[in-house]
Amino acid sequence: MPGRSGLRSRLILGFISVALLASVATLVATYVGAAYLFRNDQLQSTSHLVDGVLPRDPTSNQIALIVIGSALALLALMVVLAQLATRRVLRPVRKLAAVARRLAQGDLQIRLTATGADEMTDLVHTFNEMATSLQAKVAELHRMHTMAQRFAGDVSHELRTPLAAMLAVTDVLDEQSERFDGDAAAAARLVSRETSNLNRLVADLIEISRFDAGSAALLMDGVTLADAVASCLRVRGWTQQVVVEPLPELRVRCDPRRLDVIIANLVGNALRHGAPPVTLRAWTHHAAGRDWLSLRVHDCGPGMPAEVLPHVFDRFYKADTARTRSEGSGLGLAIAWENARLHEGTIEAANAPEGGASFTLHLPLYPEPLQAG
Amino acid sequence: MxxxxxxxxxxxxxxxxxxxxxxxxxxxxxxxxxxxxxxxxxxxxxxxxxxxxxxxxxxxxxxxxxxxxxxxxxxxxxxxxxxxxxxxxxxxxxxxxxxxxxxxxxxxxxxxxxxxRRIGRAPAAVQSHGDIVIDRAGLIVTKSGRPVALTPTELRLLLVLAESPLQVFARDQLLRLVWEQDYLGDSRLVDACVQRLRAKIEDNPSTPVYLQTVRGFGYRFGPV
The missing domain is CATH 3.40.50.2300 (Response regulator)
Incomplete structure (x- = not known):
């Protein structure tokens, strides 16, 4: 970290400068004083003056040496003193820095102990007050966040029972609606369709509340990539709408249901918001010391505005604020992202250079356990 | 109906x-x-x-x-x-x-x-594996001469595995063959059914002979 020892060097430099100045001043004063004294001595003893030349005083060089020597010794002493003094001044500053760093890293309980009654002690008190207030604020936010999450989870669970009853009869309603006349048929179809939508929304809310509660778990199994992709598209009736480029022959260790959810949400998003053709491509590569499967869903729509990109995985984020409600629950990409994260993978959203939006899932490839016996 | x-x-x-x-x-x-x-x-x-x-x-x-x-x-x-x-x-x-x-x-x-789903009855095929006799025509499984009461799912799983002894079946394969689910089926269905089947036909379910686990891949029948 640049400048970490800046204060220390500046303090030492200050001490040394003072020492140097003192040494030089002593030197100059001593020398000038000595020269003046010697001249007075010689004026008083003119009888010794033989040929008009001032005799070279044998002791003046020695005095100069002594003066310079003591100046150097003083300088050395000052350097040592400077070291000690700066260490003493800097120790509490260093401690403060270390504690602040731990606080920043999330150790909100850490406090400094104040000793003495100088400016440093005031700072320590202020710091501790700040930490206490920060801890209280964070705890309060955390409590509110947990409450909101639990509320969403509870509401979703409560909605599930009446929804189960309604959803059960939607097929009957759909089939019978053909015998109804005009408005009644339309009404029956509307109830049926919106029940399915509500069901999807509640299912997604429950799913995301499980991620929030930390109770989402991976049920690992092996699946063949081509099977996973084909089934995902087939059960949703998307086989004709998506161009699947030849996939690597690969068995993937993952939670098959969650992989299906990721692929379905990426493809569904492309079909809803992008333009055809929607293509799906997968490849493997090595990065950061492990093997990865990457799976890219690309559409040929207008792509995403730059201000939307950082928010595409946000919950209920609507790229187009004018649109009141999309076909999806608004949680699809957030759920896909959480599922990727649960696999220690990521999803990357970008505008492709050739145009259109692209979402790329990067999934670490866990080796299939070896077959035994 | x-x-x-x-x-x-x-x-x-x-x-x-x-x-x-x-x-x-x-x-x-x-x-x-x-x-x-x-x-x-x-x-x-x-x-x-x-x-x-x-x-x-x-x-x-x-x-x-x-x-x-x-x-x-x-x-x-x-x-x-x-x-x-x-x-x-x-x-x-x-x-x-x-x-x-x-x-x-x-x-x-x-x-x-x-x-x-009715299990297809094979024409007069009686297989014998160790103490187990599987009558594919009568859909009866006996162990040491005594009939074993199996649920339709357990029976179907046993028939699928025993049809190709030593062949390893992955869980997703068994889900398709026995439960008629695509790969999204829960592999724990297979594990639980195998446990129940072992309890009924193995001498010692913790060291199975008929229904063997192939770690990380799936199950196979035998070698007996």
Whole structure:
């Protein structure tokens, strides 16, 4: 970290400068004083003056040496003193820095102990007050966040029972609606369709509340990539709408249901918001010391505005604020992202250079356990 | 017409599912409590039970265990999404399959039909593997001469595995072949069914001879 020892060097430099100045001043004063004294001595003893030349005083060089020597010794002493003094001044500053760093890293309980009654002690008190207030604020936010999450989870669970009853009869309603006349048929179809939508929304809310509660778990199994992709598209009736480029022959260790959810949400998003053709491509590569499967869903729509990109995985984020409600629950990409994260993978959203939006899932490839016996 | 028993305590869900299942061509009897469900199962001899796990008196697991103790009918649990503990416990209690509530009636119907599907009888093929004799024509499995009571799902799993001894079947493969589910099926269905089958046919279920685990891949029959 640049400048970490800046204060220390500046303090030492200050001490040394003072020492140097003192040494030089002593030197100059001593020398000038000595020269003046010697001249007075010689004026008083003119009888010794033989040929008009001032005799070279044998002791003046020695005095100069002594003066310079003591100046150097003083300088050395000052350097040592400077070291000690700066260490003493800097120790509490260093401690403060270390504690602040731990606080920043999330150790909100850490406090400094104040000793003495100088400016440093005031700072320590202020710091501790700040930490206490920060801890209280964070705890309060955390409590509110947990409450909101639990509320969403509870509401979703409560909605599930009446929804189960309604959803059960939607097929009957759909089939019978053909015998109804005009408005009644339309009404029956509307109830049926919106029940399915509500069901999807509640299912997604429950799913995301499980991620929030930390109770989402991976049920690992092996699946063949081509099977996973084909089934995902087939059960949703998307086989004709998506161009699947030849996939690597690969068995993937993952939670098959969650992989299906990721692929379905990426493809569904492309079909809803992008333009055809929607293509799906997968490849493997090595990065950061492990093997990865990457799976890219690309559409040929207008792509995403730059201000939307950082928010595409946000919950209920609507790229187009004018649109009141999309076909999806608004949680699809957030759920896909959480599922990727649960696999220690990521999803990357970008505008492709050739145009259109692209979402790329990067999934670490866990080796299939070896077959035994 | 398949006869179903629906055990579900919530009146609206019970009514809704009854309408839907009747509409799909099943004959549906209903019960609101676990005890009533057990009585009706005994009296009505249904082909399959659709069982909600959350019941006011006896919970679904207990109902499942008691049904299993006396019958070989197929049991499908109704569970909440992600209640993994419930799913595992339910499968251990003997359920053949489960669906997550709220369920699309078509999905429930497909699962019911899958567990009820008649097993194709092979013409006069009696296989003998160690102490186990599998009569594919009569659909009878005996161990050391004594018949073993298997549920339709257990029987189907055993027939699939024993048809190709030593061949390793992956869990997703077995899900397709036995449960008629695509790869999204829950592999724990297979594991739980294998456990139950081992308890019935192995001498020592913890060191299985007939149903062997191929770690990380799946299961195979033998070598005996």
């Amino acid at each position: 398949p006869r179903l028993l629906l055990i579900e305590d919530d009146p609206a869900v019970r009514e809704g599912l009854q309408i839907a299942l009747r509409h799909q061509g099943h004959q549906v009897d209903t019960a609101a409590t676990g005890r009533d469900g057990l009585d009706r199962a005994r009296a009505g001899q249904p082909d399959a039970v659709v069982l909600d796990l959350m019941l006011p008196d006896l919970d679904g697991f207990e109902v499942c265990r008691r049904l299993r103790a006396s019958t070989s009918l197929s049991i499908i649990m109704l569970t909440a999404r992600g209640d993994d503990f419930d799913i595992v416990a339910g499968l251990e209690a003997g359920a053949d399959d489960y669906v997550v509530k709220p369920v699309q009636p078509r999905v429930l119907d497909a699962r019911i039909r899958a567990v009820l």
